Structure formats: C-alpha cells, structure tokens
Amino acid sequence: MDPSWWRSHSYHGFDLSCTNDNKIVLKMPASSNNLFVERIDYTSQEIEIYYRSNHPPREFFDLSLSSSPLQFMPGPHNYNYTLFSCPYLEERLSYGFCLIKLGLYYLDNPENQTYAVNTQCSVDRIALVSCTKLHDYTSIPDISTFAMKKIMKLHWSKPSCRIAKRWARHRITSQFKDKLGQEAYGTVFKGKLSSELLVAAKILNNSNENNGEDFTNEMGTMGLVHHVNVVRLVGFCADGFIRALVYEFLPNGSLQNFLSSADNKNSFLGWDKLQDIALGIAKGIEYLHQGCDHRILHFDIKPHNILLDQNFTPKVSDFGLAKLCSRDQSALSMTTVRGTMGYIAPEVFSRNFGNVSYKSDVYSFRTLLLEMVGGRKNFKVIEDSTSQVYFPEWIYNLLEQGDDLRIHIEDQGDAKIAEKLAIVGLWCVQWHPIDRPPMKNVVHMLEREGDNLAIPPNPFCSTSN
Known part of the structure; x- marks a missing residue:
C-alpha cells in the first residue's frame, strides 16, 4: 500500500497492541506512556481508557485539542486546566484537586516537573513561584479522579480510525470463519468485534491488478456516508496482504x-x-x-x-x-x-x-x-x-x-x-x-x-x- 495514502486515511501515531497479560494498550503519538483500554464500542465509536502509572501522562491533555482524532466525551465534571513547568518542591504535592503532578514528558526540562492546575482554583493560593506557564486546555475530565484508576471515555468520529487496525486484523485472521457471501472483489464473513457488535467483514481479493484501487475506492466513499438506508462502515484493516472492510452485520441478508x-x-x-x-x-x-x-x-x-x-x-x-x-x-x-x-x-x-x-x-x-x-x-x-x-x-x-x-x-x-x-x-x-x-x-x-x-x-x- 502507498504509505502516503495510509497516512491520509488513518490516525497517525495511535495504535493498539496487546500486553503479555492480554491487556489492550492504546499507544499515543510520540509517547512512551500508554493508556489501557477497558472497552471499545464500535456502534457508538467510543473507547474507554485508564492508566496504571502514579501520575496522569502529559500527552493525555493533547486529546482535548481540535486536531486530535480522539476526543474526550463532554460531561458535567470536565474542567479547564493550565499546565506549568516548575522546579520540583514537596509542598506542591498537597493541593489535591487543584494541582496534579503529571508524568514525565519527553520534551520536559529534566530538572523540572509538569503540573496541571485546575482553573476553578485560585492560582494565588498555589505555590507557583519560578514556574513557567506551558499551555491552557479546555474541557478535560477531572484528572484527580482519573488518577484513582477511574475509567474515561474517548470518542472517534471517522470510521477509518487506525484504532480499528490491529483489533480488526486480529479478529479477521482468527475469528471470521462464517462465510456470508461472495462479491466481485472479495468474500464476506460474519464476525464479532465485541460482545455487543456483530460485523460483516469483506476480505478483498489478494490481487495487484489495480493496486488496491477497489479497497481505496470503497474506503474513501464510505467514509463520507451516514444514512439509515446505507450500510455503515465500522472500520478497516490494511496490513500486508490483508485488506478488509468491516461493516455492521445485517441479520436478514440481501x-x-x-x-x-x-x-x-x-x-x-x-x-x-x-x-x-x-x-x-x-x-x-x-x-x-x-x-x-x-x-x-x-x-x-x-x-x-x-x-x-x-x-x-x-x-x-x-x-x-x-x-x-x-x-x-x-x-x-x-x-x-x-x-x-x-x-x-x-x-x-x-x-x-x-x-x-x-x-x-x-x-x-x-x-x-x-x-x-x-x-x-x-x-x-x-x-x-x-x-x-x-x-x-x-x-x-x-x-x-x-x-x-x-x-x-x-x-x-x-x-x-x-x-x-x-x-x-x-x-x-x-x-x-x-x-x-x-x-x-x-x-x-x-x-x-x-x-x-x-x-x-x-x-x-x-x-x-
């Protein structure tokens, strides 16, 4: 596959993988910190995450930016935060809800520590002497509860999201064995992506005659379509010789x-x-x-x-x-x-x-x-x-x-x-x-x-x- 095409149709840097103890990890771009996946709902296009480290990862805040393909779900307990880079001081650990210490970030000054300040709190009451303001972020879930392993929800808007890639590839290669039919460009199998969602996966024929044009054509078209009388694209997989389009499963067939x-x-x-x-x-x-x-x-x-x-x-x-x-x-x-x-x-x-x-x-x-x-x-x-x-x-x-x-x-x-x-x-x-x-x-x-x-x-x- 043309790498430039892949970059233009996926969420670069976001990827799913499995740990040795069968936990699903969501890797964020340019980050050594991983978020763990509790659940993926392909119907509502939501993913539930948590993390295992003692401090929320700094990159976590970038999910609030409009450029992020994954976005926090809106809620009554979302707050605005300002990030500061400060010399480490023990007294800064005692502000709880108002001041949260974040995990190490690869761009941080190694002599400093990054803190998130909840803007609902009075900055005058927080020891921010010698601190440098980094960035303002809006509508972030309460990270003080997230630090206690609370589940948080993210939402993705495009069915071509790269999140589906590794997950769908695993399911396609190991569990789609119930053949539903044959189409001009591939075979359609029934499968299950979660306990709630049955899907139909079209595994495209392994042919280089049109350089994957049938795949890119259908992928590009279906990413534009949202209508009750048009089948819904759940995700896709394009890895090596495997090219598949994953659709909602419709039980009454054709x-x-x-x-x-x-x-x-x-x-x-x-x-x-x-x-x-x-x-x-x-x-x-x-x-x-x-x-x-x-x-x-x-x-x-x-x-x-x-x-x-x-x-x-x-x-x-x-x-x-x-x-x-x-x-x-x-x-x-x-x-x-x-x-x-x-x-x-x-x-x-x-x-x-x-x-x-x-x-x-x-x-x-x-x-x-x-x-x-x-x-x-x-x-x-x-x-x-x-x-x-x-x-x-x-x-x-x-x-x-x-x-x-x-x-x-x-x-x-x-x-x-x-x-x-x-x-x-x-x-x-x-x-x-x-x-x-x-x-x-x-x-x-x-x-x-x-x-x-x-x-x-x-x-x-x-x-x-």
Whole structure:
C-alpha cells in the first residue's frame, strides 16, 4: 500500500497492541506512556481508557485539542486546566484537586516537573513561584479522579480510525470463519468485534491488478456516508496482504433472498413491506446523489447489494464500483463498463443514449423495482404459449391496456401498491437518461397515496428487438 495514502486515511501515531497479560494498550503519538483500554464500542465509536502509572501522562491533555482524532466525551465534571513547568518542591504535592503532578514528558526540562492546575482554583493560593506557564486546555475530565484508576471515555468520529487496525486484523485472521457471501472483489464473513457488535467483514481479493484501487475506492466513499438506508462502515484493516472492510452485520441478508413470487407464502414479504423497502432504497440512493458534499454514483444497484436489518430496513451496500463527482457535474467520463449485466444503463455501454451520470443508478433501480413486482429476474422471458416477451415490456403493455398485472394479489390495496411500484419502475426504465426522473422525484412518487400516477411514455416502442 502507498504509505502516503495510509497516512491520509488513518490516525497517525495511535495504535493498539496487546500486553503479555492480554491487556489492550492504546499507544499515543510520540509517547512512551500508554493508556489501557477497558472497552471499545464500535456502534457508538467510543473507547474507554485508564492508566496504571502514579501520575496522569502529559500527552493525555493533547486529546482535548481540535486536531486530535480522539476526543474526550463532554460531561458535567470536565474542567479547564493550565499546565506549568516548575522546579520540583514537596509542598506542591498537597493541593489535591487543584494541582496534579503529571508524568514525565519527553520534551520536559529534566530538572523540572509538569503540573496541571485546575482553573476553578485560585492560582494565588498555589505555590507557583519560578514556574513557567506551558499551555491552557479546555474541557478535560477531572484528572484527580482519573488518577484513582477511574475509567474515561474517548470518542472517534471517522470510521477509518487506525484504532480499528490491529483489533480488526486480529479478529479477521482468527475469528471470521462464517462465510456470508461472495462479491466481485472479495468474500464476506460474519464476525464479532465485541460482545455487543456483530460485523460483516469483506476480505478483498489478494490481487495487484489495480493496486488496491477497489479497497481505496470503497474506503474513501464510505467514509463520507451516514444514512439509515446505507450500510455503515465500522472500520478497516490494511496490513500486508490483508485488506478488509468491516461493516455492521445485517441479520436478514440481501433482498435477493426475498425476491419470490406472491404465490410463495413462505418467503414473500408482503406488499406493504415491499413498498417500505422500495422507498428506503430510493431514499438511500437519493442521499448518495444529493446528501453528501460530493455526489456518489453507485453503479451496482441490484437486489444482492441491498441488505436488510432485523426490521427489514434496507441498506445500500457494496461501493466497490462507486465513483465520486461534484454535485453540479452533469456527465461522467468512464473508460470501462461498470456494473452487473441486466442492471447496467444503456448509456454506460454506448454514449449514443446520452452521458453517464447519476441517472445510470436510476435505471438500475428500475430493474430492482420490477423484480420486486414480478418476483423473478426481469430479463428472463415470460412464456405464454409459443411467444416470448421481455418482462418490463409485458408489464408496460398490461398497464397501458388497463389490465391487472396478472400477479397473485388478494387485496385491492395490495394491487394498488404493486401497480405503483411497476409504474415508478417504468419511469426509471426510460432509455435516454434525460427522460428518467431524479431519485428525489422517485421518492416522492413512492410516497404518494392513491392510484393517480401517470404511466410514462412507452420506452419499448423502438427497442422491441
């Protein structure tokens, strides 16, 4: 891996290791002092720490700086401190809460000692003769209790935090043995990072063909994304030949497992649930297109890449083919075709249909919607006697003629849901990108009640062959 890339995507100097007695140590940058880890919560991105030395480490205060990737949790017992460098005097040990002696620091004057003064105390009452002021720090937890081995919490904000590196590497290599599936660029395993958090680790294929581009691409993209309908990146591991992306585990697997006909009562989710799932997917894609600083084009929207949590909330996943562009960029240049056959928009194959843009994801979403309606792969044919008809065209012809969808539906309300999903899917199937609605409009259509959605222009009139 390119070292410059690693430095730009990690927290330089922070690292985890294990002691001989199986304690986890958090090493701080340029420090011989270590903080011990009591617990890591990957869900809330918190780490609980304590230390074993007699005096709090001087570097501990740097965690309050805005530049620190690890930050103290806000709390009612946080105080402001001023650090002083002073000649050592026995009487300075008797101020308790107000004056705390700190551990040795590699930049300290060897003849002096560093002290932390709580600014709530009157400096006039503290013997600071011959002392030099070093720095002011704000919102530090009460270090007088921390010195008594009290646990303190830190928070990290980026999922690419280097804290995950050694921890995840150990778990990936020794405990991820439950295979969940195979993706284009790697294998996905189920694992456990803590007693509370199950994860899915995508172990990327050991290939030098693209110099790890698939890994850096997905890592860089997922670090920007925070949405209920997009899978959450917990951490990553990149060490030697091991490259892995660690995601939240979603127990119901992919939508592909539930794409069955309404006749199959054992696996059919019901039309209300399918409508909720379709709306959630649309909101996730709309967020990727409009909700981030950069527009994210997924290029591989399909049922296999839609994961479902315990409540069947859908999450868009697998960003190995994704590309970033500015939000005002109307076209994207591509040197190779991206996506899965059957879901790839026409313009990705040929510019005769228009420019590649976020509308390419809209086309892929159409395929997914029509599969949800038909309970089958849309590119298989519908057999009716000796004729063979393209499934989306067959659906369009039924709607245009005012016929029902010839899908087993018992309730009239369910029939309206199926018809709405089909109409929205047909709006997204338009061959030319300019004729497809943006995902914001798709969301609005799916949220509408009633049966007043207009049927789109026939996209098959000149493509029946």
